[in-house]
Amino acid sequence: MAKLKKEDVLDYLESASMLEVSELITDIEEKFGVSAAAPIAVAAAPASGEGSVA
Numbered sequence: 080m081a082k083l084k085k086e087d088v089l090d091y092l093e094s095a096s097m098l099e100v101s102e103l104i105t106d107i108e109e110k111f112g113v114s115a116a117a118p119i120a121v122a123a124a125p126a127s128g129e130g131s132v133a
Contacts, residue, residue, distance in 0.1 A: 104115050
């Protein structure tokens with residue numbers, strides 16, 4: 080099997096339709112058990128209010 084270069088992948092993505100890219104992402108997620116979803120940031124809990132100045 081020929082070795083693909085990063086540039087080859089980028090060229091493919093540039094010319095592929097969004098549907099093809101979406102299907103590729105789904106295939107990658109399933110094959111490698113990963114998710115392309117961005118992680119959700121968790122906000123810190125608000126302070127209890129003790130010692131706060133109004």
